[in-house]
Amino acid sequence: MLNNLADFAKKASMAQDRRQFLVRAGCLLFTVGGARLWLTPAEARSRGADLQVLDAAQTRTLEAFGEILVPGAAEAGLAHFVDSQLAADPNDCLLVTRYFNIEPPYLPFYAGTLAGLESLSAERHQRAFAALGEAEAVALVRELGAGTPRGWSGPPAELGYLVIRSDAVDVVYGTVEGFRRLGVPYMPHILPPRPW
Amino acid sequence: MARDHAQVVIVGAGAAGSVFAAVLAEAGRDVRVLETGPVRRLEDFYSSQLWARRLKWAVPHVAETTRDPVWFNLNAGRGYGGAAAHHFAVWPRMHADDFKLRSTFGKGLDWPLDYADLQPWYDRVQDDVGIAGDAAAEVWRPPGAPYPLPPVPRFAQGEVLAKGFTASGLRVAPIPVAVLTRPYKGRPPCIWDGWCEAGCPTGALANPLATYLPRATAAGARLQPGCHVTRVLTDAGGRRATGVEYVDDKGSRRELGADVVVLAAFGVENVRILLNSAGERHPAGLANSSGTVGRYLTCHPSVFTFGLFDADLQNYMGLSGGQIISHEHWAKTGREGAFGSRQYEAAMALKPNDLLGIAMSRADLFHRDLERFMQRAARGLGQMVAVCEDMPLAENRIELDERRDAHGLRLARIHYRTSPDGLGLWREAVTEGERIMKAAGATEVWHGPKVAQHLMGGTIMGKDPAASVTDGYGRAHDVENLFIGGGGLFPTSSAVNSTYTIHALALRAASRLRDDQAALRTR
Numbered sequence: 001m002l003n004n005l006a007d008f009a010k011k012a013s014m015a016q017d018r019r020q021f022l023v024r025a026g027c028l029l030f031t032v033g034g035a036r037l038w039l040t041p042a043e044a045r046s047r048g049a050d051l052q053v054l055d056a057a058q059t060r061t062l063e064a065f066g067e068i069l070v071p072g073a074a075e076a077g078l079a080h081f082v083d084s085q086l087a088a089d090p091n092d093c094l095l096v097t098r099y100f101n102i103e104p105p106y107l108p109f110y111a112g113t114l115a116g117l118e119s120l121s122a123e124r125h126q127r128a129f130a131a132l133g134e135a136e137a138v139a140l141v142r143e144l145g146a147g148t149p150r151g152w153s154g155p156p157a158e159l160g161y162l163v164i165r166s167d168a169v170d171v172v173y174g175t176v177e178g179f180r181r182l183g184v185p186y187m188p189h190i191l192p193p194r195p196w
Numbered sequence: 197m198a199r200d201h202a203q204v205v206i207v208g209a210g211a212a213g214s215v216f217a218a219v220l221a222e223a224g225r226d227v228r229v230l231e232t233g234p235v236r237r238l239e240d241f242y243s244s245q246l247w248a249r250r251l252k253w254a255v256p257h258v259a260e261t262t263r264d265p266v267w268f269n270l271n272a273g274r275g276y277g278g279a280a281a282h283h284f285a286v287w288p289r290m291h292a293d294d295f296k297l298r299s300t301f302g303k304g305l306d307w308p309l310d311y312a313d314l315q316p317w318y319d320r321v322q323d324d325v326g327i328a329g330d331a332a333a334e335v336w337r338p339p340g341a342p343y344p345l346p347p348v349p350r351f352a353q354g355e356v357l358a359k360g361f362t363a364s365g366l367r368v369a370p371i372p373v374a375v376l377t378r379p380y381k382g383r384p385p386c387i388w389d390g391w392c393e394a395g396c397p398t399g400a401l402a403n404p405l406a407t408y409l410p411r412a413t414a415a416g417a418r419l420q421p422g423c424h425v426t427r428v429l430t431d432a433g434g435r436r437a438t439g440v441e442y443v444d445d446k447g448s449r450r451e452l453g454a455d456v457v458v459l460a461a462f463g464v465e466n467v468r469i470l471l472n473s474a475g476e477r478h479p480a481g482l483a484n485s486s487g488t489v490g491r492y493l494t495c496h497p498s499v500f501t502f503g504l505f506d507a508d509l510q511n512y513m514g515l516s517g518g519q520i521i522s523h524e525h526w527a528k529t530g531r532e533g534a535f536g537s538r539q540y541e542a543a544m545a546l547k548p549n550d551l552l553g554i555a556m557s558r559a560d561l562f563h564r565d566l567e568r569f570m571q572r573a574a575r576g577l578g579q580m581v582a583v584c585e586d587m588p589l590a591e592n593r594i595e596l597d598e599r600r601d602a603h604g605l606r607l608a609r610i611h612y613r614t615s616p617d618g619l620g621l622w623r624e625a626v627t628e629g630e631r632i633m634k635a636a637g638a639t640e641v642w643h644g645p646k647v648a649q650h651l652m653g654g655t656i657m658g659k660d661p662a663a664s665v666t667d668g669y670g671r672a673h674d675v676e677n678l679f680i681g682g683g684g685l686f687p688t689s690s691a692v693n694s695t696y697t698i699h700a701l702a703l704r705a706a707s708r709l710r711d712d713q714a715a716l717r718t719r
């Protein structure tokens with residue numbers, strides 16, 4: 001049986017999938033000041049790496065939304081994580097959208113949810129979501145999670161809440177660092193590419 | 197130029213396909229397996245819920261139009277090993293009464309075989325892959341060879357929840373799993389770290405990459421990744437399959453001739469291929485003279501019940517599939533509006549994120565409330581799931597959608613509503629599950645929404661060619677050399693996880709095919 005297993009692994013690797021996957025031991029590929037660097041999303045954020053898909057306004061809203069959903073998400077690199085995955089081949093994408101029968105490319109879904117949140121914030125408070133006080137932001141997000149808020153336009157608000165909440169949970173708790181935050185052992189068989 | 201040809205062409209390198217491939221390649225047949233997804237190796241299975249998502253389909257090629265979603269993308273898998281590459285390996289046997297619902301109870305459908313027909317194949321599969329369990333503790337277990345491996349251990353969560361069951365008058369047993377508790381046939385034992393959902397890279401869990409696929413390739417079966425089968429081709433009379441049409445990894449449309457075709461592409465895709473294979477002789481789809489291709493789709497209506505405990509439950513230890521099981525509620529009758537059986541699985545190893553993770557158990561919480569919950573639940577959350585039987589209804593079906601895939605073929609569309617009996621069983625499980633959690637000492641108890649597990653039906657087997665798609669071996673009534681594998685064959689759902697039965701049926705059919713020269717006659 002052991003021989004079979006080894007043989008199988010060898011044959012499988014000879015027939016390797018041709019698709020290039022943008023990951024190398026630990027990191028994802030980001031561009032900083034014109035140079036391509038392998039960084040973790042948290043590092044990418046702190047070094048101001050370029051985003052490939054999300055624009056500056058979407059990034060601001062995503063980070064603010066993520067921070068209200070799961071404190072620590074912005075610093076953990078939520079925007080760089082989502083951005084890098086939106087840029088990936090759908091078959092290699094690590095986003096939870098894969099479960100939800102959402103047709104790739106996933107950008108319109110994210111863009112629509114973030115734009116919907118901004119319109120809601122403008123309508124209710126005449127300010128950008130990122131400029132809201134904590135209590136105001138929490139109240140708005142609560143409406144999203146409970147269903148479609150009055151005046152909402154965009155993809156189903158509840159789904160947007162679930163997906164982006166899940167992304168934020170992924171970066172804050174779904175990593176080796178995240179397990180440490182919760183005081184539980186990670187116990188990997190194969191350590192995933194850092195930091196996921 | 198002569199068309200490429202193989203004696204046996206298998207569509208899909210998952211649970212059923214890998215069994216057919218191993219048996220037929222070991223018998224010296226020229227076997228080709230066409231797999232739409234990529235190559236996967238055990239060492240690709242990173243311990244991470246995020247990376248595990250690569251094992252799923254990315255493009256939703258199934259439209260779900262009805263109120264009760266069957267969650268195709270969650271239940272299916274893509275690439276070597278299929279969904280079974282990252283399945284949890286909870287492997288109970290179906291019970292004798294599951295096979296004879298119509299004749300015994302006047303409900304649902306009959307299978308064309310009995311438990312006694314399948315028992316030797318359950319036993320053989322168990323010996324091939326290694327199953328851990330405690331047959332004596334499973335007082336409900338149908339007859340069969342003793343488990344080859346001792347049962348899974350209990351960690352604190354298992355101990356605590358077992359007390360809740362006992363206090364509620366329900367017996368439990370160690371969960372029967374195709375996971376090694378000792379070294380077995382060259383594979384190492386489990387180390388109880390709970391990463392099964394991300395794919396077990398050690399070979400301790402019986403996923404096809406650790407069991408039948410290595411046997412198949414060692415015996416010379418050729419696996420072709422990135423090959424998406426679109427249609428089964430037939431001769432002019434439409435009674436014999438001549439091969440398959442597929443799109444290869446470079447996007448070229450090709451044909452592969454075959455003496456025998458085995459469809460093992462997961463229930464939904466098998467139906468889609470058959471319907472897309474419609475031709476002059478079979479305008480309603482191949483193997484569909486009965487009109488039942490796509491019909492009688494079932495799944496297990498399930499509910500996850502959660503409890504928060506003050507104690508450290510060591511809930512990060514164990515298996516994704518749990519530590520204990522109960523079939524105490526097997527009796528199918530005696531409940532008003534809720535005919536059928538129910539199974540409980542409890543004490544799953546939990547991870548913080550993903551759809552079945554800790555944070556999603558309270559999707560309503562966010563911000564500081566979520567932070568507080570996570571800190572507490574990381575060690576204090578207990579979980580169980582009730583798996584309920586579903587009744588086969590003809591109107592629950594897979595059919596073709598108007599939308600087309602990248603290859604121009606119509607996508608699948610699912611119409612499904614939980615059967616009234618399934619819903620009745622589910623409702624009872626919600627109430628009882630919470631009672632069990634409370635009896636176990638949980639300080640807070642809640643349950644999740646109705647979820648669908650294990651898709652079955654769509655290409656059901658039966659004795660009557662006018663009312664079913666295949667015979668008891670999965671051979672299409674209408675096409676003598678076309679076999680089907682997988683849960684799509686199940687006329688009824690039972691309340692047990694389907695993959696053990698999928699293996700037993702595939703082993704039985706493949707062995708028959710191996711010994712049946714007529715089916716394998718050369719061109």
Ligand SMILES: Cc1cc2nc3c(=O)[nH]c(=O)nc-3n(C[C@H](O)[C@H](O)[C@H](O)COP(=O)(O)OP(=O)(O)OC[C@H]3O[C@@H](n4cnc5c(N)ncnc54)[C@H](O)[C@@H]3O)c2cc1C
Binds near residue numbers: 275280
């Ligand atoms: C998270 C999870 C946990 C589970 N846990 C359990 C459990 O504990 N116990 C249990 O009994 N079951 C469990 N299951 C279910 C189990 O995985 C399935 O029952 C089983 O894998 C189905 O076997 P199959 O051979 O029909 O399909 P699969 O194993 O999915 O194989 C089908 C293969 O066909 C390929 N394919 C599809 N379309 C085409 C095409 N057109 N051309 C070529 N190839 C194609 C797919 O890529 C796939 O590799 C679980 C499933 C999941 C997702």
Ligand code: SF4
Binds near residue numbers: 385393395400516
């Ligand atoms: S818990 Fe056991 S079966 Fe699951 S991944 Fe770890 S070693 Fe494999």
